[in-house]
Amino acid sequence: MPLCWIAVSLFMLHLAVIGVAKVVLKKGKTQLFKDGSPMVYSGAVDRIIGRPPPKTGDIVLVADGTEKPIGWGLYNSVSMFCVRLMQLEEEMTRDPSCALDMEKLLEARINAAMELRRGLGLPSATTNAYRLVNSEGDRLSGLIVDVFGDLAVVASSAAWVEKYKSQVKACISSIDEINHIHWRPSVEILKEEGMDASDLKELHPSTCPQRTKVIENGIYYAISLEGQKTGFYADQRENRMFLSTISLGKKVLDICCYSGSFSLNAAKGGAMSITGVDSSLPALELARQNIALNNLDPGKISFVREDANEFMKGALSRKESWDIVILDPPKLAPSRRFLQSASGMYRNLNSLAMQITRRGGLLMTCSCSGAMTQSGMFLRTLQASDFLYPVLSLALDMILTMP
Numbered sequence: 290m291p292l293c294w295i296a297v298s299l300f301m302l303h304l305a306v307i308g309v310a311k312v313v314l315k316k317g318k319t320q321l322f323k324d325g326s327p328m329v330y331s332g333a334v335d336r337i338i339g340r341p342p343p344k345t346g347d348i349v350l351v352a353d354g355t356e357k358p359i360g361w362g363l364y365n366s367v368s369m370f371c372v373r374l375m376q377l378e379e380e381m382t383r384d385p386s387c388a389l390d391m392e393k394l395l396e397a398r399i400n401a402a403m404e405l406r407r408g409l410g411l412p413s414a415t416t417n418a419y420r421l422v423n424s425e426g427d428r429l430s431g432l433i434v435d436v437f438g439d440l441a442v443v444a445s446s447a448a449w450v451e452k453y454k455s456q457v458k459a460c461i462s463s464i465d466e467i468n469h470i471h472w473r474p475s476v477e478i479l480k481e482e483g484m485d486a487s488d489l490k491e492l493h494p495s496t497c498p499q500r501t502k503v504i505e506n507g508i509y510y511a512i513s514l515e516g517q518k519t520g521f522y523a524d525q526r527e528n529r530m531f532l533s534t535i536s537l538g539k540k541v542l543d544i545c546c547y548s549g550s551f552s553l554n555a556a557k558g559g560a561m562s563i564t565g566v567d568s569s570l571p572a573l574e575l576a577r578q579n580i581a582l583n584n585l586d587p588g589k590i591s592f593v594r595e596d597a598n599e600f601m602k603g604a605l606s607r608k609e610s611w612d613i614v615i616l617d618p619p620k621l622a623p624s625r626r627f628l629q630s631a632s633g634m635y636r637n638l639n640s641l642a643m644q645i646t647r648r649g650g651l652l653m654t655c656s657c658s659g660a661m662t663q664s665g666m667f668l669r670t671l672q673a674s675d676f677l678y679p680v681l682s683l684a685l686d687m688i689l690t691m692p
Contacts, residue, residue, distance in 0.1 A: 309350055309389065310339025312364070312372055316354040322374060323359055327430045329372035342366075345483055346452040348389055361389055363449040367483030373430040373447060391449075392456050395429070399460040402427045412436070412466065418503035418510070420523045421461075434461060435519040437503045437512055439468040442519040446475040448482040451489070469497035471514055502582070506530050508553050509582040511575050517547060517619060518657075525550065525617070525655075532615070532653065533558035539612040542566070544597050544642065549576030549590075551615045551653075556585050564611075565592040566600045601641035610647040617655040639671055 314322070318333040329351060338356070343349050343364040350358045351372055361381075362374040375394055376387065387394040402422050406412075411419045421441065422434035431447020441461050445451055451474065458470055474489045499514050505526055512520045529550055536558030543552045546565035555563050567573055573592045580587055593600065597618065604610075618638060639654055646652045654671065 308339075309348060309361075310337055310343040310364070311350045311352050311356065311358070312337050313352045313356055314354060314359075319353040319359060322351065323377065327362070327374040327425055327428065328370045329362065329374060331369055331371045334371055345448050348391065363391070363447075365448055365482060368448070368481060373449060375428070391453060395453060395456050396460050398422075398427060398429050399434075399457075402429075403464055415507045416505050416526070418505045418512075418521060418523055419526070421464075423524070432457065433519065435521065435523045436467065437501050437521065439466060440471065440497055440501055441467045441469070442471045442473055442514065444473050444475060444519050446478045446482075448479065448484055451479065451484060471497050473514075473519060505550075506533075506554075508550075508557060509579070510548065510550065510553075511578045511582060512548070513571065513575060516572065516575070522547070522550065522617075522657075528653070528655075529554040532613070535651070536560040536613065541613045542611040542615070542645070544601070544614065544616045544638075545618045546576060546592065546615075547572045547617075549573075549579050549592065551617070552576065552590055552592075553579055553583060553585070555613070556590055557583075560589070560613075563590045565590065566595055566597060567592070568594065568596050570594060597638060598641065601638075601645055604645045605641065610645050610650070612647055612650045613653070614642050614646045614650070615653045615655075616642045617653075617657075619657070635671075 312329065313335050314329070314333055315335040321333075322329060335354065337343065337349075339349075343366070345365045345367060347364045348361060349364040349372060351360050351362055351374060352358045358378060360374050360377040362372040362376075364372055375391070381388045387397055399422060405427075406419060406421060410416075417436075417438045419436055420433070421436045422429055422432050424430055424433055424446075431445065432450050433444035433446070435442045435444070441464075443450075443457065443461070445454075450457065454472070458472070461467055461470055474484075476486055476489055479489060480486065497514070501512050501514070503510050503512060503521070506529070510521060514520045532551055533554040536555040537560070539555070539560050541552070541555040541560045541563045543549070543555070543563065543565040546552055546567045547569070549565050552563045552565040565573075565576055567576070573594055576592050580590055595603075597616075616638060618635075635656065639652075642652055642654065
């Protein structure tokens with residue numbers, strides 16, 4: 290039978306599948322999701338058709354106001370994002386092999402993600418740390434997988450990821466280079482997804498090492514799996530490499546430096562002097578290990594344990610300034626309900642950072658708070674800070690998160 294004969298519309302498949310609920314969108318809310326946004330927020334939903342009503346983790350159809358399905362996804366009865374879309378109707382009509390089958394879709398998407406990284410030359414002799422699965426970027430919203438040599442660290446931030454935990458692990462284990470998997474649930478975010486913290490504990494604790502060593506663009510890093518996020522900010526790889534190209538002869542300040550990755554790249558690029566600042570002693574211990582791992586001159590790089598705000602206020606009082614300032618604070622807005630308080634913290638941090646960046650210098654400022662960037666509030670906060678200090682230049686290079 291020709292393939293075109295077996296390609297069915299999502300609507301016809303719905304008629305054939307018993308017990309699949311339908312989430313009907315409000316009038317005028319459809320196009321956003323047809324255009325690719327995978328997060329169906331509860332305010333966009335008009336009604337849910339199905340008895341009994343769907344439970345968290347169930348597969349549901351998503352339909353427009355006329356009840357014509359536009360795709361399918363995974364439901365959450367608690368989260369502000371009540372559906373995470375997995376496939377649109379057009380895609381399923383072209384290839385129905387993964388239709389309403391999360392296990393097959395997981396396998397297909399993770400394999401596609403791996404092929405994309407291989408096409409980019411990852412892993413390689415000079416880089417064996419990279420992001421294998423980048424949540425929405427690889428169309429698996431709520432799932433992050435970072436690879437460090439033969440170790441994969443999974444950061445789970447959606448209830449569906451926890452439900453399909455064994456299938457996610459099986460897909461990752463099938464990749465030749467990976468021998469160990471470390472599962473790391475984002476507990477606070479998962480609580481907002483309706484998960485109980487006690488359900489997130491591993492029944493069989495991981496046997497993989499808590500420390501490992503990786504190489505990225507020829508620079509070695511010691512990584513602690515007990516550190517922030519997955520243990521290493523793999524998504525900043527291209528930004529770190531960019532910094533190394535502009536650091537020659539510069540005086541560089543790395544605020545919230547964690548394990549010193551930006552500092553190391555500045556040193557590799559020939560910076561005259563580098564100061565890294567962080568409030569975490571374990572992070573600074575890793576940073577100092579990384580200096581030794583790369584045989585760098587410790588006289589050119591110094592690490593200071595201090596609160597970022599206090600350090601910058603002290604630098605201002607001493608009239609100190611730097612050619613390049615990197616500001617990469619931890620997540621200050623874990624969800625939208627923290628936006629107002631977080632915007633004030635980002636504004637204060639960036640205002641201080643601008644004042645200690647010399648005239649004509651460069652401030653590289655970052656936010657890992659998705660709620661800030663997705664809402665547009667991060668840019669507005671920066672613009673407000675820039676208005677306060679117009680004599681200082683702010684260069685903002687919006688670089689997409691890389692694999």
